[in-house]
Amino acid sequence: MASGTTLKLKQQRSRERREQILSAATKLFGEKGIDRTSLTDIAAAAKVPLSSIYDYFEDKRALVLEVPEDNFEALYQKTEPLLVKGGNAVEQLRIIFMTNFEYISENPSWGRVFFLEIWPSVIAAEPRVKKAVDKYALRYVQLIKQAIRAGTYRRNLDPYTAMSLMMGGMCHVTAVWLLYGRKYDLVKKGKAVFTTLHNGFLQE
Amino acid sequence: MASGTTLKLKQQRSRERREQILSAATKLFGEKGIDRTSLTDIAAAAKVPLSSIYDYFEDKRALVLEVPEDNFEALYQKTEPLLVKGGNAVEQLRIIFMTNFEYISENPSWGRVFFLEIWPSVIAAEPRVKKAVDKYALRYVQLIKQAIRAGTYRRNLDPYTAMSLMMGGMCHVTAVWLLYGRKYDLVKKGKAVFTTLHNGFLQE
């Protein structure tokens, strides 16, 4: 019993440490860029001994890769409950798109890592990250296809181009927001982006 | 006479070396990322002794910054002659947008550096880069404003959001093109992007 409790406590502590490291990494990657952030920096920020990082992550590369995965997971957690099953495609698209803006708005350091470091960097060519990004993008593509089939969006709209516009627009708007010191409401801006694109996608 | 000729030859050689370094840097930055590219790598690729880099660039930072500046210059050189003075705003917008796609298509390594490494990234906050990017973006904003005044584009279109969509769309489409091995015609894709956005911008 005692040892069981101890084990649980240990596991609990382990999970916490892991999160500490991951969150310190997210923050620092966003601030200084991935390559300019050393494990020593991360250890210091996470208040964990440097070599303990290796108890949780195989190496720096593994840690770097886990940052987007971790956040995609959180983003899904946030999005899922909001999606009304059976709602129409455009509505679902809007929810997914806007939830992402909200997530960034609440976790600007992740926004920074993702839009300023991970997505644009060659790391996206890394299979694990690419898969997560692709999966996310694919969702957009499918919903856009549905909207086309439903006659809401133009027949001649290329769903991949449309998805690129949504993702690219989000990326640019976020990057500007971050680079200029988050001076305005990102979610509002997100709405404008959605509306403008939606207008361009609509059946005439 | 002789010394004049000699001088020219020397200057010629100097300019060539400078270009060699810059182009090797552009290539490698795109392939491996800026921070992962060492001056040793660049020197080797440019077939120039490492220390000679310092004859042409103050330090690595200066070399990094010169890459986007240099290419923006080239992009302007390419765009300017195509702009029909007095042409309408939308037409000029289309030319500028499409010329950029053509330029990337012809200089994919620059595309890689610019869209995957420099913009959007912490380097974009670097004053010299920011200035060049801002100048470029401002042009879009102005033409969009003109188009709104002319009644072509919707009165309630926010020109900054519109610009973000154009730039962000270009960025995403380019990134995908690069990351997926340039399997299709980027310029064609660019046309689709422009058309879709244009539709969304139009006065109903």
Place this chain on the structure above:
Amino acid sequence: MASGTTLKLKQQRSRERREQILSAATKLFGEKGIDRTSLTDIAAAAKVPLSSIYDYFEDKRALVLEVPEDNFEALYQKTEPLLVKGGNAVEQLRIIFMTNFEYISENPSWGRVFFLEIWPSVIAAEPRVKKAVDKYALRYVQLIKQAIRAGTYRRNLDPYTAMSLMMGGMCHVTAVWLLYGRKYDLVKKGKAVFTTLHNGFLQE
């Protein structure tokens, strides 16, 4: 218990390494001059990997500054027990002055670093060094002032000039001793210096 012992052993080893580095540095600085001594040299002499130096000293500068500080500390340790509290000022002056000569005699490499490299040189302007030197010099000045007040030394003796003569004399005599191969007894020479100066300082 065990871990306590281990810790002590580790700390012990650490302190030893630190001392090794410091002593190798002192020796080499004296032999070749500070700027001509590379960290690579020091690492080799201390039989420690180059990068380990950075585990003990922030950078070369910090290492350089620690040399005089460290030795001033040792010099104080040596001098303090010899000072008879309540002894007259001149006697205390003599003890301090002669103990320094003895210390140099026993640690010629420090003598070399201090009298040929650090003081007098641009490094002496370094706040940390200046503070240590000033503190040491001030002691001389105060004792000389006391001796003047006690009527032992001339009323019109400038204590700062007197201190300069003592320090300068020590510096020159040490330098000559070192440069000419330490062929004679430095402490004896020190006595002659003290006597001659003392004579010049006395009330007629």
Place this chain on the structure above:
Amino acid sequence: MASGTTLKLKQQRSRERREQILSAATKLFGEKGIDRTSLTDIAAAAKVPLSSIYDYFEDKRALVLEVPEDNFEALYQKTEPLLVKGGNAVEQLRIIFMTNFEYISENPSWGRVFFLEIWPSVIAAEPRVKKAVDKYALRYVQLIKQAIRAGTYRRNLDPYTAMSLMMGGMCHVTAVWLLYGRKYDLVKKGKAVFTTLHNGFLQE
């Protein structure tokens, strides 16, 4: 004839350039230390192309060595006319000592190089410099010996110790003057130094 004139002009220019380099070197050595001063710095300060330095000096080492020689020469030029042949030894000693203070006062950058760089550094072990320094010091020793023989100075005064006190005192006083920003009259201070030492040297 014409070529003779040209030659002379060239030689004239050569000598000037040589002086420019030497004086720039003296200045910079004093400011930053010999090892921290690069030939590039010197070339820039002397307004001479870097490689031209090699037309006048074999290498950096040769240039460094020439700085004290050059200044000793100038010091001799200044001192010689002031020495009254047949004057008594103490008077001559005073003149030589004080002229040196005046020279430093007028050429503080040389004072800095000499007292903060050349004399205390191992460079004094360099035969050429050592010879010049020794020659200068010997003069003091000889005059002190004369003064002893003449019965002015104490029979039991060691002339070498006495010389060390004069040189060391000058060195220390100058170093302090330089390090503290030349806030007072160095020549006056020099007089105090001479008087105090002289008192200590006198026959009771």
Place this chain on the structure above:
DNA sequence: TATGAATGAGAATTCATTCAT
């Protein structure tokens, strides 16, 4: 599992010196 200490393999940068002209 935890961790302080250690380290090898680079990285950027500097600089005396050479050389072709």
Place this chain on the structure above:
DNA sequence: CATGAATGAATTCTCATTCAT
């Protein structure tokens, strides 16, 4: 003599990673 350009050899410093305990 003059000089712009070129360069090899060092130098300081960083950092991911390992290891003994």
